[in-house]
Amino acid sequence: MAGLPVAGLLDAYRLRWKRRRLLARAVAKRRELVAVVDRTKAILPADILCFAVVRNEAVRLPWFLDHHRRLGVAQFLIVDNGSDDGTDALLAAQGDVSLWRTDAGYKASRFGVDWVTWLLARYGHGHWCLTLDADEALVYPYCDTRDLRALTGWLDAQGRAMFGAMMLDMYPKGPVGQAEYRAGDDPFATLQWFDAGNYGIRVQEPMGNLWVQGGPRARVFFADNPRRAPTLNKVPLVKWNRRYAYVNSTHSLLPPRLNRIYDTDGGEAPSGLLLHSKFLDVAVARAAEEKRRGQHFGDAALYAPYYDAVAANPDLWCPASRRYDGWRGLEALGLMSRGGWV
């Protein structure tokens, strides 16, 4: 690393303090979490863990848990942020879920990141940790035949401590609210479609992460203000160390080297995707509620037109939409890469 410019050193120094600040915040916020069911004693050293903050996700969670269980997640560590739809009872009844509850503000916890950071530091150290939202489903090369133990074992052998997975917004053909979704169903039986190649990418300093935007939300809701379009890049799977900290959702984390999920010399690093099931029928009703609560964006007022557009039951499908048919198709389209894994 000889020849680092002074500015780079200064950034590195600032980011180190930023990371410490974030960790300190998370430690302070631990008091907001009340354990409902604590099964963390059952965690074995080689276990792969999944962390999430949820609110009123009783509809999505059964399939979410099933999917990631099948991929080899040994235990889910979940924070329930004031659900009133039975989410807590559903989660407490699962044998592989440890559950905490809090009624504190989501926004004040940096959209749940403080809580998750605490749980990661406390239980995730030394484990491969998958940090997700309830509307995200991880897919990666060979996920139909190889579970996460295979993937993480290979990443270990490669000397990679992290695995990037961009969010891929999935949508139905026809208005979003049209097809009824029942708990336990595969959401991607309805949300079969996605945008194959309209993602804009740039490098974001000082952390060096890529900033990926695009997809149907940019195309339909943010065409006139693309800068505000949702960020899609994520680093959800990390061999955790208690000194690490997510900065902004799981879009980026510190120390900065963990954001280098991409190659810069032309090669393809391994990556997966998070199939995003936001646009189930429930999204329409939910948009109005989220708009009212104003807990999801820094400056929630700026996103009022977006919420209104979703509440109006939009159709995101277009003739160029592609139909999901497994990971191989996604990889061939260049949305993710096997990155040398055979």
Add this chain to the structure above:
Amino acid sequence: MTVASTSLGFVMLCHTALHRAAEVARHWAERGCPVVIHVDARVKAWSYDKMKAELADLANVRFSQRFACEWGTWGIVAATQAAAEVMLAEFEEVRHVYLASGSCMPLRPVKDLIEYLEARPRTDFIESVTTEEVGWTIGGLNMERFTLRFPFSWRTQRRLFDGYVALQRKVGFKRTIPNGIVPHLGSQWWCLTRQTLSAILQGPDRKLYDDYFRRVWIPDESYFQTLVRLVSASVESRSLTLSKFDFQGKPHIFYDDHLQLLRRSDCFVARKIWPHANRLYSTFLTDDAAAQAGGEPNPGKIDRLFAKAVERRVKGRPGLYMQSRFPNEHFENGRTAAPYSVFHGFSEVFEQFETWLSKTTGSRVHGHLFAPDRVEFAGGEAVYNGALSDNPKLRDYNPRSFLSNLIWATRGERQCFQFGPADNQMLNEFMALDANAQISVISGAWALPLWKSNRNFGDIRREAARLQKIESETLAILRLPATKARVRIWTLAEFVESPMEPLQTIVDEISPRSLRRLTEAPKMTDLAGFGQFLQNLRNQGMQPVLMGDFPAGDDLRPVQATRGRPYLVK
């Protein structure tokens, strides 16, 4: 259990997933092959004892003295020597000794392998190539493995390792190689005859060689590979174990979904097998596995697959920009995914140029993709391949991504589009440096629409000045020495004088296979009076220069083309 002893014995080096190694050892032992197992000294005692207990019922399994086997160190060779000595001493009927690891798995019935070896009773199967000829190097070291010293760990003390290597190079340090032996390298996994192996292990100079190789880097890839050349009459330089390495020199792992691939390889043994690959273990550790006409091992298909994977990892797919591939400038291995054509001024000079081009070349011809008010996709589509939107704000938010996405999403179909000084100019440099771009410019053609427009002359003059300035800058970029695009530039006057030749060249380049003479030219717009228009601009103080030389009065040269008739070239 008693089974007839065979002439093949296995030495297994194990360090993880011992229960799997035990399964494989049992498989071989129950079929009459003696097995000597070395377990890494770093493995915990309870784990070692468990493995011993699992195999306690087998009379032809032995455990050898344990050494710590850190990667790249002498321990692995010491372990191999000790285990091989046990094999030679305790199983006299063994003729071939096969060195395997705990993550190896037989792909063909062991009797196939025995028959294969019995047909070649004096052959030693060991990959053994001279340092000049090896295709792989780790840490950039070949011959220097044998002439330098390596007191530091490559994996955990990389800086010290590299620094010490550099220092030795600088001061010219060189170890002497004993007895002038010629160092050879090769895969660690071999199959040697009793004669050869015992000659190595019981040779008079063994201590000398051991002391020397103890300090060679990665001796497990060179100790037997070198010494075999001194004692063997018949070296077949290849490994019977199928083992593939990735770009970092780390072994590839086989999973359940490789079942068919492994079956068809006809190799005898493969490594490494993922310990959780239940299907592979249950399939191959039976007697009926792959009981096909066993020919020569044929790993060709696997080789290709793995070579492709390495290429994907190291070079990537040209022109793809995505979450885990975002090359720095000049490292793209192709800025865009496929060749495309950019036309400056052609749709102004010719009427219906886009239709004509599309018909002539069979490619996709867009309008002005970078027009300020709208992305003019072919056919006026609102959303194009890849779900690209025709919204100019989305495009202008990240024009580079827009263009590379479009070319990526339309792979297999040549894209052509119109461009001009009124368009978004942010990509001029990107395209100029893109070897996939074919850029054809009729400079000054932007003046034609102005000439035909119904605007006040003052506005026209200002607009002409603006466009001329922009186009001059564009041309300057296209003429840079660094430009990689195929750039052709004509002035408007030059072009209208003889339009067929340039068109033919461009069309040939777009569809090289057709190689037909153009029979139908696109209809050229009527230029009568254009010279006067340029003169008027001059009279008003603007200096139109990019159009070339148009006489102010009669339009002599271009007149032939202005008739608008189909234009035949024989």
